Amino acid sequence: MSPWQVSADLLALTRWLGEPERDLVILSEGNTSEQVGDAIVVKASGSSMRTATPDDFVTVDVDPLVALLRDPAATQDDLTRALTAGEAEGRPVRASVESLVHAAVRAVAPMRFVAHTHPTDAVALLASRQAATAFAEPVYTDELLILGRPLFVPYAQPGIELGRLFLASLEIHVAEHGEPPSLVLLGNHGIVALSQTTEGAEAVSLMAVKSARVRLGARAAGGVAPLGADATAHYFERPDFAERRAHLAGTE
Template sequence: MTARFAPDLVGDELVALTRRLGEPERDLVILAEGNTSELVADDTIVVKTSGASMRDATHDDFVAVEVSPLIALLRSADTTQEQVTAALDAGERGGVRVRASIETLIHVAVRAFDPARYVAHTHPTAVVSLLASVIAAESFAAPVYSDELMVLGRPLFVPYAQPGIDLGRAFLERLGAHVDAHGEVPSLILLGNHGIVATSHSASGAEAVSLMAVKSARVRLGALQAGGIAGLDEAATAHYFDRADFRERRQTLSGTGR
């Protein structure tokens, strides 16, 4: 068991971020969808529990998990879903079984490559509409306007895999390939037929990435209704982040230097 109930490790900022992302009018999640986490020590994150509502989250709706043992499970070809479920089990509290979210593997996979303080996973309707379409893989391949590029950087697309060990392995593999190619963990990761993952060193940055992904999806859906998406080509964006003012603005908006 790598998970444990530790509300004293859960910061107010994480709870506030989780509740903001769960606000119904933002249409990022519904019911018990989505999860957030914060890196609170070199090898420890706190992550939302399975079945807890983001909108109504409290300090008691998170558990602490150790990162390294879960990454070892991800990297082992012999790991079963049953072993993952056991590792996420934080025991009983008030007669109720408490487990870290099944998507905790996404959160630890990010930390295998980058000590991002915050990771937020949501299922925005507008984005999932694109990720469930015939153009899912290429829908975010090119930016469509400047501020989107500023906040989202180079998004990564991960094809659908069943949540749990299958998704964790696919996510880890695709993320590693992206880091090898670009030298950075993306601010936005798109999960086919599923949702999004926002990474940032600040709570406001994780929120900004999540909200910008929604606007960007709406822009694309509108462009498709008008005849098709005309993205910005590489020539237009090749030296975007060579400019100091652009890098500084990205740092401010998305909470990252990437």
């Protein structure tokens, strides 16, 4: 519990994502983190993003959490002990159970900010029978620019089970594409935005919501017509595309 390590940027991002009109989270849903050296400052379990204060964050070292992920003998109880920071007003204070997701990101790439939310329209698609392929192909240019190549991770119980699957999926994605995704889609769960800037984390989160709404609307209008591989094949090779993507999505 080290509130002095909670930056103004992380606090502003957390509150911004928690505003009700954005429909990204309700109650104590969601969590955010910022990398600080070899540690991450991550939202505590059970706290609200909308009303977050520096006291609602916990600092945890990344390496021990990654070691838990890679240890087949580690249990959920081991994780609970690792996330417990102490007590406040007679109750235990713990980093979010989804801290393993945040640690897994840093195990493969030094992304400064990670934002995990549960947008209604995105979760609707991720809870559908087409969840694994719903975002597989871009349907409009700005989506491709901001979201890049999203990664889909099937449902796993939050905690050590999800953390292990998340890390394995991230490592495969980075090996295949040479970079981490800007957006991770969690089946029957929510989304994770990865960015070097708060503005990028916000942009990825909002574009994911718009993309979900576009798909739901297209389905109602007769079906989704993706851009197709031929139309998007060379986007990632264009310097102007990479420059705009770095600026808007915070990829560098």
